[in-house]
Amino acid sequence: MRQNWLLKLAAFGFVVFLVWLLALLTLPPDDPCDNPQADISAAVIADQDGDQEALVNRAIILRGDCQRDDGGEQPDQEM
Numbered sequence: 001m002r003q004n005w006l007l008k009l010a011a012f013g014f015v016v017f018l019v020w021l022l023a024l025l026t027l028p029p030d031d032p033c034d035n036p037q038a039d040i041s042a043a044v045i046a047d048q049d050g051d052q053e054a055l056v057n058r059a060i061i062l063r064g065d066c067q068r069d070d071g072g073e074q075p076d077q078e079m
Contacts, residue, residue: 033065040056043056
């Protein structure tokens with residue numbers, strides 16, 4: 001009888017843990033516009049040149065998107 005109670009308690013705890021884990025994994029990602037300097041820092045710290053160039057390009061794109069979202073100046077497009 002005592003083992004049955006412990007088994008139910010362990011199963012309940014495991015289910016609660018799984019629900020918590022799934023909730024944690026499905027949280028929306030942080031807003032990259034909150035800290036645009038983080039992308040530039042990652043590019044500077046990158047080990048390989050290819051990685052560094054890719055991270056710089058990503059940081060430039062994200063910074064441009066953030067400026068457009070914030071109502072900042074949009075670059076003029078010439079045709």
